[in-house]
Amino acid sequence: MAVAEADFRARARKALSDEDLQSALAKAKGGFVDKRANAILDLPEFEALRERGRQIKDHTLAHLDTYLEQFEGNVTRQGGQVHYALDAESARETILGICRDAAAKQVIKAKTMAGEEVGLNEALEAEFETVESDLGEYIIQLAKEPPSHIIAPAVHKTRAQITELFDHHHHQKSGGPLRETPDLVDEARGVLREKFLGADIGISGANFLVAETGTITLVTNEGNADLSTSLPRVHIAIAGVEKLVPSMREVSSMLRLLARSATGQQITAYTTFITGARRPEDLDGPEELHVVLIDNGRTRMLGDEFREMLRCIRCGACMNHCPVYSAIGGHAYGWVYPGPMGAVLTPMFRGLDSSQDLPNACTLNGRCQSVCPVKIRLPYLIRRLRDQSFEQQITGPFARWAIRTWGWLARRPALYQQLTGLMRPALRLFGRGSARRVPLAGAWTAGRDFPLPSGKGTFQQQWREKRGEKRT
Amino acid sequence: MSEQRAEILRRVQQALGRQKAPSVDIAAADLETRLTDNLPRPEWNTDSLSRFCERLEAAAGSHARVSSINEVPRAVGDYLENLETDGHKTGLSPHPRLTELDWPEDLGIDREFANARTWGTAIAVGYMGIAETGSVVMPSGPTRPTTLNFLPDRHIVVLAIEDIVDYMESVWDRLLAEGEMPRTVNVITGPSRTADVEQTLQLGAHGPRSLHVILVG
Amino acid sequence: MADEQAPRPQVGLFVTCLVDFFRPGIGFASVELLEQAGCQVTVPEAQSCCGQPAYNSGDLADTAGLARQVIENFAAFDYVVAPSGSCAGQIKKYPDLFETGSAWRRRAEDLAGRTYEILSFLDEVMQIEPPRSDFSGRVTYHDSCSGLRQLGIKDQPRRLLSGSPALELNELSESETCCGFGGTFCVKYPDISTRMVNDKTDDILATGAETVLGGDLGCLMNIAGRLKRRGAPVKVRHAVEVLAGHTSEPAIGDEEEAG
Ligand code: SF4
Numbered sequence: 001m002a003v004a005e006a007d008f009r010a011r012a013r014k015a016l017s018d019e020d021l022q023s024a025l026a027k028a029k030g031g032f033v034d035k036r037a038n039a040i041l042d043l044p045e046f047e048a049l050r051e052r053g054r055q056i057k058d059h060t061l062a063h064l065d066t067y068l069e070q071f072e073g074n075v076t077r078q079g080g081q082v083h084y085a086l087d088a089e090s091a092r093e094t095i096l097g098i099c100r101d102a103a104a105k106q107v108i109k110a111k112t113m114a115g116e117e118v119g120l121n122e123a124l125e126a127e128f129e130t131v132e133s134d135l136g137e138y139i140i141q142l143a144k145e146p147p148s149h150i151i152a153p154a155v156h157k158t159r160a161q162i163t164e165l166f167d168h169h170h171h172q173k174s175g176g177p178l179r180e181t182p183d184l185v186d187e188a189r190g191v192l193r194e195k196f197l198g199a200d201i202g203i204s205g206a207n208f209l210v211a212e213t214g215t216i217t218l219v220t221n222e223g224n225a226d227l228s229t230s231l232p233r234v235h236i237a238i239a240g241v242e243k244l245v246p247s248m249r250e251v252s253s254m255l256r257l258l259a260r261s262a263t264g265q266q267i268t269a270y271t272t273f274i275t276g277a278r279r280p281e282d283l284d285g286p287e288e289l290h291v292v293l294i295d296n297g298r299t300r301m302l303g304d305e306f307r308e309m310l311r312c313i314r315c316g317a318c319m320n321h322c323p324v325y326s327a328i329g330g331h332a333y334g335w336v337y338p339g340p341m342g343a344v345l346t347p348m349f350r351g352l353d354s355s356q357d358l359p360n361a362c363t364l365n366g367r368c369q370s371v372c373p374v375k376i377r378l379p380y381l382i383r384r385l386r387d388q389s390f391e392q393q394i395t396g397p398f399a400r401w402a403i404r405t406w407g408w409l410a411r412r413p414a415l416y417q418q419l420t421g422l423m424r425p426a427l428r429l430f431g432r433g434s435a436r437r438v439p440l441a442g443a444w445t446a447g448r449d450f451p452l453p454s455g456k457g458t459f460q461q462q463w464r465e466k467r468g469e470k471r472t
Numbered sequence: 473m474s475e476q477r478a479e480i481l482r483r484v485q486q487a488l489g490r491q492k493a494p495s496v497d498i499a500a501a502d503l504e505t506r507l508t509d510n511l512p513r514p515e516w517n518t519d520s521l522s523r524f525c526e527r528l529e530a531a532a533g534s535h536a537r538v539s540s541i542n543e544v545p546r547a548v549g550d551y552l553e554n555l556e557t558d559g560h561k562t563g564l565s566p567h568p569r570l571t572e573l574d575w576p577e578d579l580g581i582d583r584e585f586a587n588a589r590t591w592g593t594a595i596a597v598g599y600m601g602i603a604e605t606g607s608v609v610m611p612s613g614p615t616r617p618t619t620l621n622f623l624p625d626r627h628i629v630v631l632a633i634e635d636i637v638d639y640m641e642s643v644w645d646r647l648l649a650e651g652e653m654p655r656t657v658n659v660i661t662g663p664s665r666t667a668d669v670e671q672t673l674q675l676g677a678h679g680p681r682s683l684h685v686i687l688v689g
Numbered sequence: 690m691a692d693e694q695a696p697r698p699q700v701g702l703f704v705t706c707l708v709d710f711f712r713p714g715i716g717f718a719s720v721e722l723l724e725q726a727g728c729q730v731t732v733p734e735a736q737s738c739c740g741q742p743a744y745n746s747g748d749l750a751d752t753a754g755l756a757r758q759v760i761e762n763f764a765a766f767d768y769v770v771a772p773s774g775s776c777a778g779q780i781k782k783y784p785d786l787f788e789t790g791s792a793w794r795r796r797a798e799d800l801a802g803r804t805y806e807i808l809s810f811l812d813e814v815m816q817i818e819p820p821r822s823d824f825s826g827r828v829t830y831h832d833s834c835s836g837l838r839q840l841g842i843k844d845q846p847r848r849l850l851s852g853s854p855a856l857e858l859n860e861l862s863e864s865e866t867c868c869g870f871g872g873t874f875c876v877k878y879p880d881i882s883t884r885m886v887n888d889k890t891d892d893i894l895a896t897g898a899e900t901v902l903g904g905d906l907g908c909l910m911n912i913a914g915r916l917k918r919r920g921a922p923v924k925v926r927h928a929v930e931v932l933a934g935h936t937s938e939p940a941i942g943d944e945e946e947a948g
Pocket of ligand 1: 261311312313314315316317318319341368371372373374375376
């Protein structure tokens, strides 16, 4: 289901002219921003909370070995098992192995970005009846598309498109009238309820892992993760190693940040803490609990200047406030992580040479950093990727030549000023005030007129003249 | 598998520049030196019960108040009276505080947890309430099966007012003082909801369509 | 005006390459405002650009070369002032280009500490009274991102503009959203950039403003170019033009009077 990574530009262009997508994005955009803003108005301590979130995550990352061992010890003590996977393939193999050992037929999934990251769905679907239970994930599973947002995976779909998908998959018909939201939600509830009851395996992600107690934390609003992790015989949770936090006290702080940043809620409807497998006296719950911890490039980031990216709690605020994301949507980014966080993570996980557009397609306007609940310096990291691109000659030869030539010239102010002084009158031949077209400025004039230089010369030329006048 | 475990730990330690993990105590001490602010949390100027009710309502939950546990059956009857139950049964979570009560015949109460999948309404006992967010806390165990919090259309939670604390942290303090973390703790704030269709909020996605808290005390 | 006894602050004007080339009037308005505020203004001849195009393209070597040049040529001033939040912001990033503890790093830090964007300099450092002006009309204000988020410039221009009683300020509904300029971004990804500036101009038109003001020529050219392409008659100016009373000059992208 992965979208090809190459050719970001083509995908962006397509997205810009896709009317359904644009109308879906327009509906979503303001909502996310306003809800977050309102939630923060209600909490004057939010800035202090962000600082605390940063401190907690920095501390945890600096003690990741300690907390991994503590977490594993506690999960095991409570009857669960912890597995480790170095890369995507071993993550898939580990999970498939658990499903096979359980002689599973049906798998029910709650949303997991780590699962998306390792391509879990395709692997599962080849062997088991696999159903996504988060409504957004279910919609895009029917559409056979990857998610376009990390917390609202079907944000790019309009109600008309969802109606069409449900009509087709649930009733084998098409062209029916547009259906209302309650009707659609109810229908999915009915279809999926059967799936929950029939599944042998429930797979979830984890929003946080608590070392002190061996606890997995899951936040949802639908309750799908809870049904997925309490009805089937086996529960598998997949998470990156960076999801750890030290204790229940710290997870409480992180939850305050996450809900407000993601959906503007003070807390999600369901915040769930799972510790180990079913206890002998319990009346329900899975007999087996497996936690699959993945590396997949994370330990490399831990050792370099990108460590702070591992603070990310996958709230989606950066993309909700990103003007590029809101113009082109998530699919244009080409992989499971879109927006500013994706512009850093995709090159980290998949290599910069196949994703060099992502850190470049950014105006470095900094709004993402100003909303990030764990204060990740996203623009800084994005710019550092450009440095790497330039250094490793991933930046194309023409672009490198152009920027170096310009740099050479700019470091010779006298020559620079002579040249710019000559260019001004030349440019002024193209019109008055502004021009619709100017040679070599096609990228600018595609959507804008070109404001021509005004006045009688460059500032420096005029200043020299004036100063000359003053002196005499 | 254990090779991958060793390799991941090796890489983590290489990245952190050491060969042995610091003890949990050393880590805990480091955390305390890093945290600069007092725990930043929301504050409010009403009492805990009012805050709880206000947040619960904001999350689309409802509440009623009775002065003693014996009045709970009547409060349940009042609540269900005006609701469309489609003939679905109302079931009791196997909690002694509920099962020992006198339930009037006409409520048709089912006490068999094995039938839970057919219940339209489930009544359970809340372990604690959190004023900050208007949440009820439901730890799993023989008196509080997890699935009951999610399967029925209507969820009724009986909660002693004295069990309402201000913040989530106090829940962990009490739970851990009593023993280990149970298999599951559900912190529930209002009914199930989704905004996955055009970001329009819709209640009753997979879990209960309504949450009603009967406050006792 | 200035107190004869107190030495006048020595200000080096960093003109910026865009102002030098495209709109010298912003430079002259800046000099005037600084002099009115009591500063002694010098414009070093040896200057070109702050290095943002290289820096944001990952060319650190050329950026450091330019930085050294700016550090040298602006060493003698009490303050360095630029009529652009993003260029002043770039100069403030110079220390990162040099190794901790090195002499260049120290000099870069010293320069960064003395560098200001003009509107915040006038308001916060010189603490001038809002200049009286008879500019009249409905305006809206575009907060450029570097100024807004890196330098915290938001209230300063509004305070300064409050000296024009006939100026009516209608705020944008999304005043903190980027206009899509982004330096080289606007020519590397013209489709996305055009879409962003189109949204911005929608917002501008919705305010009913006759003039858009801002503090960064790059963004203003982007906005003016899009407004022109859309055939919208809204004028675009740098805030210093209004503050210095230089509004008889045609607005950005507008035709000059014949003659
Ligand atoms: S980078 Fe920050 S804002 Fe973006 S998803 Fe991660 S935590 Fe949220």
